[in-house]
Amino acid sequence: MIRCLAVDDEAYATKIIADYIGKIPFLELVGTTTSAIEALTKVQQGDIDLVFLDIQMPDLTGIQFLKLCGSKCKVILTTAYPEYALDGYEHDVIDYLLKPIAFDRFLKAANKAHTQIMPVKTASDAIPSIPNQENPIVQNSSANDYMFIKGESKNKFLKVNYDDILYIEGLKNYVSLFTSGQRMVTYQTLRDLETQLPQPPFYRVHKSYIISVDKIRMVDGNQVYIGEQPIPIGETYRDGFLKMIREQE
Template identity: 40%
Template sequence: MLKCMAVDDEKLVLDLLVDNIQQVPFLQLVKACRNAMEAAAILHEQPVDLIFLDIQMPGLNGLQFLQSLKNPPMAILVTAYKEYALEGFNLDVVDYLLKPVSFERFLKACNKAQDLYNLQQKSATKEEAPDYFFVYVEYVQVKVSIPDILYIEGMKDYVKIFLASSSRPVITKMSMKAIQEKLSAFRFIRTHKSYIVAAGKVTAVKRDLICIGSLELPLSENYKGEVEKALAL
């Protein structure tokens, strides 16, 4: 759900924006404002993810308002003046809508905003995820560096974690599903019911084998589609 705000000094246009927002399932309207100063006060109290913003408004115009914000939300400009388009996109706005705006065009802009928001959230999750985890090895917690992992082999209730820095694998009691969840924010590929491989370590793919240097690991028919997608084959 994207929290949003609409800002336009024309009441009829503002009412139409509000009506359109209420028809989009993934939008939640926080406030409809008649000028930039009112919007600034609201943002100070309650940040939003997306703002629908007119450009030509008395006092502080829409572009000046965006430039004044330290951490501006995503913005969709809604205006009658196409000459501001270049300046708007220089401010990294999501979209630029010319009045009068059809609901179809409005929805297209909203979908772009949602896609961008989802991408930002996914990137933030990856950045925040630690690049290591701990596993029990003979009653001792051992740290495993994720960038050091070459591949993982499942053996019933245990997994072997093979590392670039060691000739001996780390063996711990864990299911393949559990370790796959630990690696979900990183580029690892399930190549077989018993194998997970670091995508960045793959050097070649054969008909039924996936290679890490001279090492050849099984590639199951059931996972070929996933492998091809992950490696852009």
């Protein structure tokens, strides 16, 4: 696990970062603080791997923090001011996130951290590696035929074999993965999940549905059947989907 600290002089901003950290299996929230000096003390104690750090703070700026902490930890800057990007990268920050921070952008930064931090951590701190760094929640690579999704409790993760998935339904910030004998629900958007699944066999056919092409029984008009389950084909996705189907003839 990568031990994280969220630092921002605005408490609501640390809550957003803390919430994002909680959604990512290989990140562990050690704490939040609105004081850069308190954060520096924690870092110097050696228990922090990664700091999500605001730049504009009253007692100690993010740039000053970087100079003082040296190589004690890795840093991802979070700020509303793009003009500080160059200064940040000159101090070897992992990434530079502009507020308001979208979750998918946060995921990308987290995976950069995973790439840089995990190889130097001890085996006892590590979790199963995630070869495809585009995805922090779902383990996915050409070498793997499975993924992990977050379960209903804080530290619970479920392994799902790609070949077992029939289709996936999205509802706001949740997705349901349907297999032949189970429905699994996880906190994630369908859009985020779509970018992580291997294509093929997975294909989005509707704003609310992704299907496994391997599990199609029949396509009939504006519906595709996965077993006996009809799935609507959305107008936005219809042409691309039908083209893909015809290419398989």
